[in-house]
Amino acid sequence: MNKSLNILTLEPYYGGSHKAFLDGWGQYSRHEWTILSLPPWKWKWRMRHSAITLASETEEQIRGGGEWDIIFCSDMLNLAEYLGLIPQAIQKLPSVVYFHENQLTYPVAHPQEFDFHYVLTNLITALAATEVWFNSLYHQNIFLEELKDFLKRMPDFQPIESVEDIRNKSLVCHPGIHQLPKRGKRAPGPMRIVWAARWEHDKNPELFFDALRILKTKKIEFRISVMGEQFRQFPDVFTTARQEFSDHIDRWGYQKARQDYDDALLEADVFVSTADHEFFGFSVLEGAAAGAFPLVPEKLSYPETLERDAGNEDFYFKGDADQLAKRLVYLSEKIGNNNLWDGEPDRAVRIVEKLFWKTKTNLMDNELVRIIKEKEKG
Incomplete structure (x- = not known):
């Protein structure tokens, strides 16, 4: 062959x-x-x-x-x-x-x-x-x-x-998918969340920001990097969210340099997708390849690519902003206890390495x- x-x-x-x-x-x-x-x-x-x-x-x-x-x-x-x-x-x-x-x-x-x-x-x-x-x-x-x-x-x-x-x-x-270098020791600080997708309605950014509002009401500390391809016209929610969450933002918008994007993935604790539509999900899988904890809807291609049926049910949230926020609160507590991965920090990487x-x-x-x-x- x-x-x-x-x-x-x-x-x-x-x-x-x-x-x-x-x-x-x-x-x-x-x-x-x-x-x-x-x-x-x-x-x-x-x-x-x-x-x-x-x-x-x-x-x-x-x-x-x-x-x-x-x-x-x-x-x-x-x-x-x-x-x-x-x-x-x-x-x-x-x-x-x-x-x-x-x-x-x-x-x-x-x-x-x-x-x-x-x-x-x-x-x-x-x-x-x-x-x-x-x-x-x-x-x-x-x-x-x-x-x-x-x-x-x-x-x-x-x-x-x-x-x-x-x-x-x-x-x-x-x-x-793009293979990233092994991440180093986690820097101190609150939970770091990445959301990266095309800035369009089918990626359901409203759900993500609604969940962040719940975190704020619960006094949960967090940092966010909101990235992805954007066009001249994009949902208004991004403009309002940039102002609303200005004190929480590490990165915002399209990252022109691939290294800047990779750095955000390697620093992230959690990679969130709120997509209503996705045929494959490059960004989520690259986030997993960087060692971030994927938190995705239990639908589309995600159960297939992130191997839900192989014991990875914890990567998924069901439905609405309340459920997403509930999972983020739980992960924030685990990060605070230095136990996000329950002793398996390379679990997501092992799942996606076959795609390198x-x-x-x-x-x-x-x-x-x-x-x-x-x-x-x-």
């Missing part, structure tokens, strides 16, 4: 988790990667024009002598359109589409923003690919379940059977080789 491949990689939205995924894999991969990418801007336009643009760039690569064994793309590409625009020799290559997200179950702020055309792009791409990879079992299940219901809404010619066609060629492939890129890369490289061998066998 040590064969080295030439991979044609197509990424219409080279930013955020999409970029981190390709950069992390490519750093340790034994394969050779030709990455044709577009800047992470105006995602709807990217989904509509990227097949044309990337087909043109592929033609240019071919004129320069480019040859490949397999195509790897993300869910932002209309793969069928792309294949129809490139030379036949490239059309015949096996292809993998990686679903970081999907446009069927991805939340929209307003229902009128939902556009079924982008769902059909995801469907067509999945049907055109040799294999379909999802970043979590949760993502695979929710997409295929909702897809069947979506197709039943079509007025006629409902391709319901396509759902099982996709399922039968699907693979769950967790992405790798140094470990994941060889497994993912081998999956691509497997696809080539299966194609050669016919």
Whole structure:
């Protein structure tokens, strides 16, 4: 399985988790990667024009002598359109589409923003690919379940059977995560909490700040670092919370330097997620990799990635701000007694270390080789 491949990689939205995924894999991969990418801007336009643009760039690569064994793309590409625009020799290559997200179950702020055309792009791409990879079992299940219901809404010619066609060629492939150095001795002080996610409503920041208000009423001391990607417009709660909790803030906003972000994770006692939507949860898992205690909703991909059923029920809170605050009070007491981890300070790290890129890369490289061998066998 040590064969080295030439991979044609197509990424219409080279930013955020999409970029981190390709950069992390490519750093340790034994394969050779030709990455044709577009800047992470105006995602709807990217989904509509990227097949044309990337087909043109592929033609240019071919004129320069480019040859490949397999195509790897993300869910932002209309793969069928792309294949129809490139030379036949490239059309015949096996292809993998990686679903970081999907446009069927991805939340929209307003229902009128939902556009079924982008769902059909995801469907067509999945049907055109040799294999379909999802970043979590949760993502695979929710997409295929909702897809069947979506197709039943079509007025006629409902391709319901396509759902099982996709399922039968699907693979769950967790992405790798950034490995952090081992943390040093904890500095004195109150409980340090990190919340890090996109500053959007689907991450439910209101729940987090409501829980902090309860901590304040209970006279619980704490420090917070509220980080994550933000856009020109973001929920008003962040503006009010910055003023309300100004005496508790260590870091606020997007950390331009990766080292500053890593330092916050390595200093944190607890990493909190309040997400209503998450297909994988990079930031939570990187927090765990840094040795922070993950405190997350008992839903989405978290029970899968943080191994709830392997004796890690204490990582989860149920429901509302009161329950989150109750867990934070309990953890604050344990920190005060120097016993946050009950004698197992590396428990979270051990759970997520299988996701470190140094470990994941060889497994993912081998999956691509497997696809080539299966194609050669016919």
